[in-house]
Amino acid sequence: MKFILATSNLGKIEEINSLFSGTDIVFEGLDLYPDLPEVIEDGDTFRENAYKKAKTVYDHTGVPVIAEDSGLEVDALGGAPGVRSARFAHDKATDRENIERLIQELEGVPPEKRSARFVSVFCMCSDKEERYFEGYVKGHILGSPRGTSGFGYDPLFVPDGYDRSFAELGPDIKNKVSHRSMAIDKMLSYFGRSDSGR
């Protein structure tokens, strides 16, 4: 089965490909479709943004599409950065700038109040349907970055049950417990496939 994977985030592409390895699902990248319109991610929810990304690409190509919107919800910040996670520091922010901003926002917040969760919402668009798959992972936010693996806020996020950040734990553990792997497990069960032995 072939889908366009409608994301330009290299960290996501790498994780999604590895989470689907061992299945018969094949992804084409957006690079094969250079003339697509830009999608403005201005929805109030992960679902709205995932839908916008998937539907725009599907309407222009007619090829089944999978898109994801994801982000980090920090309890002490009322759920921010949430849908603005990629643009927390400013519209063209790098991962490093977003991490710096989060560290500043949480300065002085004690360890027991630094709870957060990652959210992942996939939207699949085809001629038959639009369908959503969601996943979450709870944890807490460190005061300074640790580790080099992964992308985004991984160096600041320690998942519950561990004492190291996602960036220290590396892809094998992240892919077992992450928001993205939870959502993809649901997608694979929907397709009637067991996961790839993670």
Ligand code: ITT
């Ligand atoms: P696309 O829209 O092209 O998919 P994007 O980076 O803009 O790429 P999102 O709008 O979904 O993707 O933003 C998600 C942001 O949330 C991402 O840039 C990270 O900052 C953060 N994030 C999501 N999942 C993450 C993860 O597994 N580890 C670390 N940070 C993550």
